[in-house]
Amino acid sequence: MKKDITSIFKAHLVPKEVYKGGKNIPPTDKKIYKLSSNENPLGASPKAVAAMKAALDDINIYPDQTDIRLREALVKDFDGQLTADQFFCGNGGSEVIDMLLRAFINEGDEVIFSNPCFLPYSVFSRWYGAHQVDIPLLTPNYELDVEGILNAINEKTKVIFLTSPNNPTGTYIPKSVMDDFMARVPKNILVVFDEVYRHFADANDYVTALPYVLEGHNMIGLNSFSKTYGLAGQRIGYGYTTTTIANYIRLIHKPFLLPLTSIEAAIGALNDTEFIEATVKTVLEGRKYITKAFDELGIKYWPSQANFFIIDPPLPEMEFTDKMMEEGIMVRPVSQFGAPGKVRITIGNAEANEALVKALRKIMDM
Template sequence: MSVKPHLKSLKPYPPGKTIEEFKKELSISGKIYKMNSNENPLGPSPKVLNVLRDSLSQINYYPEASYKELKSALAKKWDVLPEQIILGNGSNEIIDFLFKALIDSHEEIIISKPSFLMYEKFAQIYGVKIKTIPLTKKLTHNFNKILKSITKKTKIIFLDHPHNPSGSVLNRESWEEFLEKIPPHVLIVIDEAYGDFIEDPSIPLGIEFLKKGYKVLILRTFSKAFGLAGLRLGYGITFLELSKVLDLVRQPFNINILAYKAGLAVLEDKEYIEKSINLVKEGRKYLTDELKNLGFKVYPSQANFIMVDFGEKVEFLYEQLLKRGFLLRPLKAYGFPKALRISIGLPEENEAFIKNLKDILNVLS
């Protein structure tokens, strides 16, 4: 059996470990604080749990193939046509659709370095050239250098907004100036996996630019604010010409029936969504303030996580916190060997993290 040559150097995506994995590896019997994968600490919506219980007896059937009801609900939320919505098994699958439908192996994509690792992984899988543009000193997308890097072979520019792992964003004026200069053969993908947590009114959402006629595709997910990470449900919003093409490469029944029902249920639970978002905003401020008071550099974030520079103490602090049950995300793979990414938890989890960190620092001093 021969494998495509470009796949031989491909390394798998490094996911955050589960609670069960850590308990087994470290023999931890106490409470585990899962603050490494940017999940919703509230757990799923009660309405979701109810609809899942009612739907379990239907899993011997295929779901309705067009997913008309969920597309209509999302179209109403964003004030677009249902046909402009493309559903995926997580927003990752929408990225896969883009490579299948739009990019030949002699063409290229542009991404920031670092950014969400799956843009690069898909490009490697499909044998597509990758141009990486370093972030600015403020850890934002470098729009000027990205524009200078565009060629006739450039097909897609992937931009996570807020950026992962820094949590950074760019204002409306910067986006407008950037989009005005994009040639017509280039698609801009605005990945808003963390878009629900933006609270600065000067920061735009991609839907604004789509409605102004720019050739963009916005990625959205049910994994964060909507609490459905384990069911894998995401979607894209784009112009009709592109959404029709992407729907052609979509596998039939790509969304399972439980994810479909759960998506509909959580969209109706406005109280849960509001509570999830407010919890993040309050926890983000609390952790940022506390960590700054302890002398650590916290990068401004509009996501449901913060990136913190712990300096030379990073490995020691990571290991000590891990022994106490705190799962955090090291950022060495992203090019930040002295930083950790910390997902916002419940108030009591955030407070426990700060208390334990202070205890460790006191022992050090």
């Protein structure tokens, strides 16, 4: 009996959707403002860049075998509330998601997430044969459906993804909601709390994973150096959790996982308080400026706690995206994230934000 190579493919991998990242600026002489990928509006941390440059003379040798130096730097960044054994690192937040799913998911297990959300939650879990359970955020305000998630839990449930602030909606989970959820979720389930945009959240009742980890809950706080620190191109992410969970996940941590320049950049960025503060200030000021413009123009948007907005565009999403590109503004349609018809717009620096508002006014006047 003749068989081809596809006979040994894993059935749960094909044919399925794959995660497609945001586009880069195309070759052009025209000024383009990239407000489509939630990147840092100020560039990269100068201390991180200096640390990378200083490491270039040593790139002919292997980097640190483990991530211990970065984990020790993270202990300082968290004011000593966690130990180095409670952190684990990877090549970006996406790889941290992959690592924890690889560590916990067997074929047939269930993973819960809430669309609209970051697509890798579902795509990556499928790689390991998991059944994806989508408990959508409650409309019209994109609130977490706590009862829906708790009612969906069964003996096959292994991992629940929560995100605050959420990508692509910019909405967050209030502390009272998190307290209630964590008090009721079964103790044999891992809760992954994606908080990569936490530095931009200024709501009085915003909460990270930290207090729940300190209380001993089975939770992972997922973080990245791509946003606040401006190191998206270096691919550095980390998680923090209980010592038991972190030690377990590090069993599958590859030796020499992080490039030398990434390790040095991350440590340098953690020490760059001035850059972090400037980034947050730029985003918060930009958020107010763009919010005011949305209100004046009558554009439907959702209040954001992140460095981006999701809007209901005045034109069909792809037409709107193309029109904005004609005006030199890159934005991102987010149907792939579970928000059909919506568009995500990153908050830029003052110049980019002014160009954005100018383009919006022109389109609204058409």
